Amino acid sequence: MNIDLKLENIGKKYIISHEVKDRYQTLRDNLSKKVKYLFRKNVKHKKEEFWALKNINFEVKSGERIGIIGRNGAGKSTLLKVISRITEPTTGKLKINGKVASLLEIGTGFHPELTGRENIFLNGIILGMSNAEVKSKFDEIVNFAEVEKFLDTPVKRYSSGMYVRLAFAIAAHLDPDILLIDEVLAVGDVGFQKKCLGKMEEVSNKQGRTILFVSHNLGAIEKLCSKCLLLENGEIKFFSSDPSEIIKKYLSNELILSSYWENIKNIYINQYFKPIKFYIGDKMGNLLTMPVRNNEDFYIYIQGEINELDNSLTIGFAVFDEINNCLFWSYQTDTKDTNWPKLKKGNNTIYCKFPNNLLNEGNYRLELICSLHFRKWIFQPSKDNPSINLNIKGGLSNSSYWMIKRPGIIAPILQWMLKK
């Protein structure tokens, strides 16, 4: 078998500057800083290095399907970015054999003013097809996306479903040797997701293409991938040809450790709300280890620093199940205004009780979400924000008839009565 991809000692370093709020600098700040240094020579730059990837070594043979899993911030997306050449590695060597196409976010380069037809060509070429290739696959793409009637309508008038279908259809008809996929299956309705999964299986099985697939959807990884790679803090923790084994290891590791998140790297810096801790604890605030029983009381704690108090600040969490369905959101502002916790400048810890006997037994991911209400996301769901895991096991009910897990996402206990 040919080797399609070879990574040797790949590392990627980012510099985090603690003075800069955003990723880019402004000339004004830079000039004023330089002036400051002229007068005070001893001031040191508070810059910190952060290795998003460290010491990555692996090979991918032709036709292999590699699933990449790991927690948010483990370096999965950075790894794909390095392989797709979007960003350059800081250390190491990378050898790519063949044409690479990446679906880091479908619909990249769609222009709302252009029609469906025009966007098929533009997007196809952006994703690496040639003009001739797009032409020859045009009908297939249109059929797959089911948008024949709207080909000459600007995509800004498309429904979001049509938009996603068209975008995926183009991506699915790329013909690269190596395909990189990052979480595209998190979009669209269930029917379309199934269609996408089917298409991916067809692509990898029949056409023998090499695929690297990043996802939180562990079920899809288990189903589709022939090998699995687990990343932790930018390093490869496990890499083997038994995906279910690795998924099991990942989950069991997650279960014990991951109900607690702390901002060790000192990132997510912003003036409105910088998270410090995010964890599941008991009433006193002590950390609880997973799993918890469904009838046991447990609380979600969020600690963070506010530099600029904004009245529209909402802080909370979003709950996702194992296959990445969003179950619900909760914010500190969900009640009547007068009952909101009063935030102050500086360090705040807010907490809430998680309802008993609501969710079924299983693994859930809690993501910290935070926004200025209807103005700006500070932590948007599924955008690499702090996340912890909740594992519920046992305590489903006191009934002797309900001892083991039943089907369904939720497992509430309803009170039954006899009508008189």
Place this chain on the structure above:
Amino acid sequence: MGKETKKQTINIEAGRTEKNYWLDIWKYRELFYFLSWRDIIVRYKQTAVGLAWSIIRPLLTLLIFTVVFGKLAKLPSEGIPYSILVFSGLLPWSFFSNSFSESSNSLITNSNLISKVYFPKIIIPISSIVTCFVDFIINFILLLGLMLFFRFIPKATILLVPVFFFIGFLFITGFSLYVASLNVKYRDFRYIVPFIVQIGLYLSPVGYSTSIIPKELKIIFSLNPMVGIIDGFRWAITGKTVLYLPSLYLSIVISLIMLVFGLFYFRKTEKFFADII
């Protein structure tokens, strides 16, 4: 499977510059072509008046300049209809100012592409310059119409317009590449761009002829490379104005230096675009 075509191998090593960069640009020529095509289509789709806008705008500017400089300030016209004198300067200037403003912002407006797909990023600013070339052609046709109106017959020197255009193109490309990369790094740089365009308009002989500049100041005035380029255009189009050669040489030299410097700076910073944009 079946087809076993020869796969291309790419080697990437940290810290080593890509050898195939220029070859890559050639490989991505279709993307280049489509990005320019997109910009042109979107430009004329978005504005309600569409194509008419690129005719109305230069004509309005022309009218204002002719009235203010020719009629009110009564600047010398060197025996040419004042509107033709102005338009021959406006032609290179509007190409410069449009492509400079568009391409220096182009990386930011296309940030979603840069952070999601690999391609030689130089394609983006250059394709927005190409987009402005369409306006240049429209303006040139307008100029021919204006000549017809004034029954002004150009000399054979008008065939040299492409030469001066080429010098201008080199300068604009270099300058835009430099500013475009600065713009990614320092996001407030975009506020400086309109300022440069505005100041430049008065420091370049657009609304007036170079003949009104005192002799001893001429060489300093010519440090602005647009002076030699605009004068060249005017000389080639009208065939009557004097071409001050030292300023033309200066323009050529400065344009070449700017191009090399712009390319160099762009290549140096390009690697970090996806990380900071």
